[in-house]
Amino acid sequence: MLHHLYILVAGVVFGLANVIPGVSGGTMAVVFGVYERLINLIANLRTRWRKELPFILVFGVGAGVGIVLFAKLMGWVLDNHSAEANAFFIGVILGSIPILVNYTFRQTSRRTGSRSWRFTPGNIIPLIVTFAIMIPMALAGENTDEAKEAAKAAAQAAEGAAGGGFSLLNALLCVLYGVIAVSTMIIPGISGSFVMLLIGFYETVITAVYTFNLAVLIPFALGCVIGLFTVAKLIKWLLAKYPRPTYSAILGFVLGSILCIFPGWSAMLAFWPILMVIVGFAAMTLCSRISE
Secondary structure (H helix, E strand, C coil), X not given: CHXXXXXXXXXXXXXXXXXXXXXXXXXXXXXXXXXXXXHHHHHCHHHHCCCCHHHHHHHHHHHHHHHHCCHHHHHHXXXXXXXXXXXXXXXXXXXXXXHHHHHHHEEECCCCCCEEXXXXXXXXXXXXXXXXXXXXXXXXXXXXXXXXXXXXXXXXHHHHHHHCCCCHHHHHHHHHHHHHHHHHHCCCXXXXXXXXXXXXXXXXXXHHHHHCCHHHHHHHHHHHHHHHHHHHHHHHHHHHHCHHHHHHHHHHHHHHHHHHHCCCXXXXXXXXXXXXXXXXXHHHHHHHHHHC
């Protein structure tokens, strides 16, 4: 029962993270220890769906609840208490770091069963590279007001185009954006909604959902399906073939995601943000204990 409750909470946080620009759904899946399970499920859906049906239902319900019920609430929180909300997510991420460090740098001897730390170029360089990738994304995040204005203009243009009838070019662009969106959503550390915001498509999709604009939703969903299965298969192959370098890369993305949501020292060095970091860290540590 506790395990199913844990999966439900993981689904809620995953769904919520995927609609908040700056927060990575993939990171939250890693944080809650369900990332590899999700990737294996997506990559082998035809053969694994019956065995994983309880997980699919519980996690799927949680994700749906996170998207539908809490997205507006979190939007209000981010508008009115963004420093505290981001501080909480930073605490959650920090609470997951020991788990990822173990995956990346601790090795169990097959002969003796003893565990030891192992630092090699193969499990250090991917971390450095992916962390460096996150730096320009964090810098871009400082211009989110400009990005939102661009997104709003793009949304209005897209709505006007959709109102004029079906366009093959617009449909193909929606497919491409769907591939980009879902690919970035399942890569830990990268916020798919934030990438959509930067390329000017975030509000278009949100508006299409509320207005049920099939001219946008159908090709976008097709792109999501294409991106989901191709990227999931690639990540599954990397985890099977090169587990430690892959987890090292994931660790770099996760660490770098802190830069993307960090609200600045002036906002962080106050009572409530510091408290929320502690609460987030404690909540993640408790979740880790439950998952074990």
